[in-house]
Amino acid sequence: MTEQSTTPTTGGTYLAPGLAAPRPARDGLDQPYWDGTRRNELWVQRCKACDTYQWGPEWMCHACQSFDISWVEVDPAGIIYSWQRPHHPVHPALNDQGPYIVVLVELPEAGNIRMIGNLLGDPLQTVEIGARVEAVFEDHAAEPPYTLVQWKVW
């Protein structure tokens, strides 16, 4: 679990280039997450007052209404909570993509918060809810560059 790939197994990016690039929110709410991905680390919110993990990021802890929220690095591993396999391209960049897999990954080590990503490997592979996955940090050479958090069965 401590060993992570720092580049996608395909050598490129999982999805064809041309989709909208993520940028940190202007209000700074999610900046630590995006900074963490550049270091190949997974950072999420955790309340200093009540220790609740929180995702997506928000200015207040949903469990105790504290504004005193910290960012913590978590184990980049989880289990598949749900999935889908899009076939119909809804963006021109995906016109020649073919099917791809989206997974909703639950992080048991971080309060079962969930993250969305792609499941690397054969796009037609059988996907099992409950399967263990680990994060793969996928660098994108845009300007500014960014890193997506993808997943592969572990």
Next chain:
Amino acid sequence: MNELTIKGRVAVVGIGETTYFKRGQSPDPEFKLVLKAILAACDDAGISPRAIDGFASYSNDRNMPARLANALGLPELRFSNMQWGSGGGGAAAAIGNAAAAVTAGYARCVVAYRGLAQGQFGRFGSGARSNHVSGPQAFSVPYGVMSPAQIYAMRTTRLFHDHNVSPDTLKAVALAAYHHAQANPRAVMHGRPLDAETYDSSRWITEPFRLFDCCLENDGAAAVIVMAADEARDVASTPVYPLSVQQGGPHRSGATVDNQPDYATSSFKTMVPHLYGQAGVGPSDIDVVQSYENFTGAVVMSLIEHGLATYDNVNEVLAYDNLIAPNGSLPLNTSGGNLAECYMHGLGLQIEAIRQIRGTSSNQVPGASVALANAGPMVEVASTALYGTEEALG
């Protein structure tokens, strides 16, 4: 009845719809479509458009009350209301907000409306074309999660997993909608029947949704006029009474990146006790159901959460024969709904429930006295309504 409710205090007096078009094929601009739907509803009610003094809509409808009131030459505008929340989740709520305004005396004659011209404006089924994305969408769009089908598909995957729900339930919902559309000349899919083989061989949009599991994209407009019950009896031959309208979402339904604690839900669980409690009826009193199909999987969740099936028996209850009017035990989406009549963001389903209570549906359930019409399952803020005859007021 000491509890403050709308029951018995308001009635629907008029319904109006334009011709429903395939996406991009309306000859009229969106604003003109809305005006036509409002005039049709006034004509149906037998009132002058100048009687309207309030407007309620949803989903950030582009056709604002001030412009409508000006175009219609209204003597005064007293109520101008937008339901916050996503997608078609506000279709029932807009009628509920109109009813609330009438009950409170803010206005006397309020029209709930929705207009869509996806040729003039953007498509629902396409991803955004921006170069950058920030905020919650930055955690999904770069992974190819952009369209509504992609945003909501994984809830159905999880529903199947958690409760052994059969994909055949989705097929039954789709086939029932298309069957009903064949008797409805308003329906965009009138004359285009769907059989099981065609469904089974249809392409995937995103697994677990096939083409026919997804709503249409249409142009058109629809309107519903609400007045106080005592005034309604003077103008409408068959007033239809909203028995209860609820809106909202469960605990953290607005959690981002799919972090809702209860995930495989249509968002109705917290609304339904209020719905039935204020209406004074229960699921066994419902004669006919209009259940919003953004996607068929959501209908399965919605029917369960409204007490019309259980997780244990849904595979048997959601069988095609049960869903067909007039003889099925659970007549469903009797106009063809969002799948086969028109995707007017769910307002067409509300109108079909009203039509069933009037006794004028093209797939009429004989003697229907209580009809359910929900809106926008799975979205952060959904809504749901019950309509009844005067007798159903008790």
